[in-house]
Amino acid sequence: MLPPPxxxxxxxxxxxxxxxxxxxxxxxxERGYDATQTPDIAAAAGVSTGxxxxxxxxxxxxxxxxxxxxxxxxxxxxxxxxxxxxxxGTEARAAMATVIDVxxxxxxxxxxxxxxxxxxxxxxxDVAALRASAEAEDRATLAAMIGALxxxxxxxxxxxxxxxxxxxxxxxxxxxxxxxxxxxxxVSDRDVxxxxxxxxxxxxxxxxxxxxxxxxxxxxxxxx
Numbered sequence: 001m002l003p004p005p006x007x008x009x010x011x012x013x014x015x016x017x018x019x020x021x022x023x024x025x026x027x028x029x030e031r032g033y034d035a036t037q038t039p040d041i042a043a044a045a046g047v048s049t050g051x052x053x054x055x056x057x058x059x060x061x062x063x064x065x066x067x068x069x070x071x072x073x074x075x076x077x078x079x080x081x082x083x084x085x086x087x088x089g090t091e092a093r094a095a096m097a098t099v100i101d102v103x104x105x106x107x108x109x110x111x112x113x114x115x116x117x118x119x120x121x122x123x124x125x126d127v128a129a130l131r132a133s134a135e136a137e138d139r140a141t142l143a144a145m146i147g148a149l150x151x152x153x154x155x156x157x158x159x160x161x162x163x164x165x166x167x168x169x170x171x172x173x174x175x176x177x178x179x180x181x182x183x184x185x186x187v188s189d190r191d192v193x194x195x196x197x198x199x200x201x202x203x204x205x206x207x208x209x210x211x212x213x214x215x216x217x218x219x220x221x222x223x224x
Contacts, residue, residue, distance in 0.1 A: 005068065006055070017055050019045040024066040029112035033063060033120060064126055067117055071134040074106050078138045084148040092149045096200050099142065100169055100193050107173040115179045139166050150204050165200060172196055 008014040023045035027036050038059050042052040056062045081102045087095045107114055121131040143162035146155060155161045174180045176189055 005065065016045075016047060016051065020047070020052060020055060020062065021066050021069045024062050025070060025110075025113055028063065028066065028116050029110070033116055038062065060124075063120070064130070067120075067127060067130050070110070070113065070117070071130055075134055075137050077106060078102060079141050082141050082145050084145045087145060087149060090149070092205060093197070093201050095145065095149050096204070097193075097197055099145070099165065100196055100200075103166075103169045104173045104176065104189075104193070107170070107179065108177045111177040111179055114174070114177070118174070118179060135166065139163060142166055146204065154206070155204055161204060164203070168199070169196060 006017065008017065020041060024036075024041045027040050027044050031040070036059065038052055038056075039049045041059075041062060042049045045052070052062070056065065082099060087098075117127065117131070120127040122128070139159070139162045142165060143158040146161050146165070147158035150158070150161075171180075172192060175182055176192060
C-alpha cells in the first residue's frame with residue numbers, strides 16, 4: 001500500500017514536487033514507462049536528478065505518485081460534473097448523455113497517459129489498486145446520479161447499474177481515443193455516442209426485464 005502523499009512546509013518544495021509530477025506525466029506520455037528514466041523527468045521539470053531523488057525513491061515511485069495525482073484530478077472533475085444536485089429536474093436521457101460526454105472527455109484529454117496507466121494497471125498491483133480505488137469513487141458518484149434520476153422500480157440497484165454503465169462507457173471511450181485498438185474508422189464519434197446512449201436508455205429506462213420481479217414472466221407465474 002502506498003503511503004499518503006507528502007505535505008510540505010515550504011512553498012518552494014511543494015512547487016518543485018508539483019513540477020516533477022507534471023513533468024513525469026508529460027514524459028511518461030511521450031515515451032512510455034520502460035523508455036522513461038529519472039534524468040528525463042528531472043530535465044523536463046528543470047531540476048537536477050539529485051533534486052528528484054529528494055522527493056522520490058526511484059522511477060516507479062515517481063510513476064505511482066504521478067498516477068495518484070492524475071487520478072485525483074480526474075475524480076474531482078467527474079464528481080463536479082456529475083453531481084446529482086446539478087441534474088435536479090433534468091430529463092434522465094439528457095443526464096445520461098452528459099455521463100457519456102464526461103467519461104469520453106476524461107479519457108480523450110490525456111489519452112497517451114491513459115494508455116500507459118491502463119497498461120501498468122494490468123501488471124503492477126499498486127497501480128491496479130489506485131485504478132480500482134479511483135473507479136470505485138467515480139462509480140459511487142454515478143450510482144448517486146442514477147439513484148436520483150431513475151425510479152427504483154426500473155433500476156433496483158443503482159450500484160449495479162453504475163458498474164455496467166461505467167465499464168461500457170469507459171471501454172468505448174478507450175476505443176474512441178485509440179487507447180485500445182480502434183474497431184473501425186468508418187464510424188463517427190457522434191454515432192458511437194448515440195448508440196451508447198440508446199443502449200443505456202433502454203437498460204435504465206425500459207420496463208423490468210422478463211423474469212425480473214414484477215416482470216411479464218413473474219406475472220404469468222402468478223396468474224398460473
